[in-house]
Amino acid sequence: MTEDRSLEAFRDEVRAFIRESATEEIREAGRKTTSVFAPFKQAMAWQRILADKGWVAPSWPQEYGGTGWSLEQRYVFAQECNRAQMPPILPQNLQMVGPAILGFGSDAQKEELLPRMLSGEDFWCQGYSEPGAGSDLAALKCRADRDGDDYILNGSKIWTTYAQHANKMFALVRTSSEGKPQQGITFLLLDMGLPGMEVRPILGLDGAPEQCEVFFSDVRVPCANRVGEENEGWTVAKYVLEFERGGSTMGAWLVPAVERLREQCEQVDELGQRRLDDPVLARRLEELEIEALAVEHTEKRVNAGLKHGQNPGPMASLLKILGTEVMQRFSELQLEVTGLRSLVYDPGALEIGAAPSDFSEDELLAMPYYMNTRAASIYAGSNEVQRSLLAKAVMAG
CATH class of the missing domain: 1.10.540.10 (Acyl-CoA dehydrogenase/oxidase, N-terminal domain)
Known part of the structure; x- marks a missing residue:
């Protein structure tokens, strides 16, 4: 065969x-x-x-x-x-904390935690961003002070996706203020609901509590929950972010999505016309198809390197920029194709099991998707930061 x-x-x-x-x-x-x-x-x-x-x-x-x-x-x-x-x-288990433990965790951590990540028995949230530390993650201030066999956490995290559903968190915390900002950061695993922890959901523009704030007040976490060495969490975090940015299959999502958009453009309306008959729209759709294929091929190159034990390195930044910006252009064209009926705001119709609506799913989903993709060039490190990383890599090379 x-x-x-x-x-x-x-x-x-x-x-x-x-x-x-x-x-x-x-x-x-x-x-x-x-x-x-x-x-x-x-x-x-x-x-x-x-x-x-x-x-x-x-x-x-x-x-x-x-x-x-x-x-x-x-x-x-x-x-x-x-x-x-x-x-x-959901990427937190299998694309974020899982690779961190595979790469830096102890045998005991692998044996105990990995099977529960796979099955979904545990669901992890990511405690990285803070009010003053987002793309500039090295500026984080959430403290973890050593007290015998425990760390005592004080501070807060923000934009913690689905923290209200999680029973575990992986977090970056500051254990030292000496040296460069990237130094003195430690990667910790902790249970949600520990004494002194509080989770506050954040309502988005769509009314959905996808993001959360998490507050720590004298929260005790065993030192055995550390991944890697104390003050070397930045190395673990970079490893995870490279896989978050470069180990994905964004192209495998974009190509089928553009195929569906083409099908939508080929539909005949009540006047017997097709959107695809508009030469300007047809050209934009063709350009988008080429860009989606470019993402797919770039992604395959990066993933081929992963297969042979290579870290994505600067290519992860390139792919993050390319993929998220093509995703945004897709959402813009999808919104234009869907037309004025995409302006309807009906969050109830987006709930699972909602009663049928007078609007099609294409019409109901185009605007929420467009709004959500605005964040794509910010999360996992803003695209401006990624361009700076690429520039430094080229200059260093």
Whole structure:
């Protein structure tokens, strides 16, 4: 059997599994996902289904629950999940803290925590950003002072996605103020709900409490929960951010999304016309298709390096810029194609199981998706910071 035929058979297997395993509620949640983060309940239900199948963490080492798939198989799997509009697996467990523990955790941490991440028994939130430390993460001030076998935490975190659902947190905290700002930062794991912790959801413009503030007041965390050495958390954080920016399958999402937009443009309206008959729109759509393919091919190059043990390095910054800006251009064109009816504001219609609306899903989702993609060039390190990193890398090279 040739490689092409083998991949074709694998693609058929993935399609059949999705068709047979995904409930209608999970499918609806996938269609109604308008940000990086899918509706929590349905995303975790889909994760459990994939975990039971052994398909939840394709990029992890096989000995820790990975699939052992080739790079091509992993991309096919991502493409088919996106073509079927499955809800994306929430990234905190498998794309953020998981790689940190795989790369820097102790054997005891790996044995105890990794299986629970895969199954979704634990859900982790990310305690990185603070009111004065976002893209400039080295400016963080949340303190962790040593007291015997514990650290005592004081300070706060913000933009902590789904903290209200989490039972675990991975956090960057300051354990020393000596030397450069990047020094003196430590990577800690902690249980949510410890005495002295408070979670306050933040309501977004869409009325959804996706982000949270988290406050720490004399919170005790065992030193055994540290990942890596004290004051060397910056190294762990950079490793995680490289994989967050460069180990994704954004191209595998963009290409099917642009395909669906083309289908929308080919529909005939009540006047017997197609949006695609507009030559300006047709050209913009073609340009977007080329850009989406460019993201896909760049991503495959980065992921090929990961397969051979290479860190993404500066390419992670390049891919983050390219992917998020193409995503934003996609959202702009989608909004224009959808037209004035996308201006409706009906958050209730976006809830899973909501009664049918007078508006189509395309019309209901275009504006929330457009609004959410405005943050794409800010999260995981703003694109301005990524360009500075690239410039430094080129000059250093």
